[in-house]
Amino acid sequence: MSSIGTGYDLSVTTFSPDGRVFQIEYAAKAVDNSGTVIGIKCKDGVVMGVEKLITSKMMLPGSNRRIHSVHSHSGMAVAGLAADGRQIVARAKGEASSYESVYGEAIPVKELAGRVANYVHLCTLYWWLRPFGCGIILGGYDRDGPQLYMIEPSGISYRYFGAAIGKGKQAAKTEIEKLKLSEMTCREGVIEIAKIIYKIHDEAKDKAFELEMSWVCDESKRKHEKVPVELLEEAKAAARLALEEMDAD
């Protein structure tokens, strides 16, 4: 690894002469090394999927969850350092809970994204804290409809209709751009995301992976939950089929 920012990359409170904060960029690299995470906003909800790379054959399937519910109406999929992600999820749950205690209604997804972004950014301001090494895809469904946000380690948060982070994010974004999301239902979206994740998974570099998916849509009564088992299996089967057809060419 070439040390590009020699001298100016020792602390998150130092700018380089060309106006970059290298520590934040290095944190983003930690995200780029992790398994791909995808989120899409369909016409009736949001679907999120994670390429969970399995490090040990002895791990129980379904453990080491990467998608967490923050509130009944929203959830987060985390890429990057898992422990950092757990901290952010805990904070997001706290923010959602305290908002509801004060204002008497569920936290709007936009407000939640803003607060999480604020918290992530906060940790890039002090020399005695390191930036979070994780990227977050936040999907939720509130009274303003379904929304998808992505929060980067720098604390930037934007609203998207399709987002991807992690190893295969470039390939995933190309695939997402091909989809007609405004006409797609979440049921169809689940299948599409599974296909994309199977497609971009690099068999050579990473051995096994587990597909973890969640959604929040009209069909789930606007509650964030794991995609139902039958639909998940259907999606995996469709994805494997699509791969074989591709390989057969």
Add this chain to the structure above:
Amino acid sequence: MESLDVDGPHSMGTTIIGVTYDGGVVLGADSRTSTGVYVANRASDKITQLTDNVYVCRSGSAADSQILSDYVRYFLHQHTIQLGQPATVKVAANLVRLLAYNNKNMLQTGLIVGGWDKYEGGKIYGVPLGGTILEQPFAIGGSGSSYLYGFFDQVWKEGMTKEEAESLVVKAVSLAIARDGASGGVVRTVVINADGVTRNFYPGDTLPLWHEEIPAQNSLLDILSAPSPEPMSM
């Protein structure tokens, strides 16, 4: 004759009402603020603005209800800026009840929060003495409300028009004024809907007279509005 303590704590004996109709809400109140038997203000405005789309009717201690409204207006202002859009009636009512409940030992005020927002339409929330919050199709409060329970039981119906709702409110407040010594003066109403807010004012002499009430005679209003006498011709 006992001396009047004009500087004593001011209480709004009061009649306050909030009513939903098809498309919004109508809030109504009397205008009497009293210290004991002395009427400190006979034309007070008990319907206070919290945001562009949410108002609150105040009863009980004048000071307590004013301070509480000031705090809630301040918090709602910040909340609106943060959210980037108008606050909902529910949020306003919740802020009112948090203050009312958490400071229940020090406060003596009953409030009715009413307004209109784009998600829920017209809503009325009652926040009585202990700090309960209750969403209701209509709410009544203050000392004068005791005389209105039976009246509303009979007259209330869902889905009224704006005109029906406002005339119901004016009638109810005037009935309460007739029987409650701590309520009086004029009737003020505020109508809130998608088109905005309208304030109305009904002076005492425009209100109907109820059973055994005597019409005003030699009222100051008549004397003041009488034409000046003609000079005598020589």
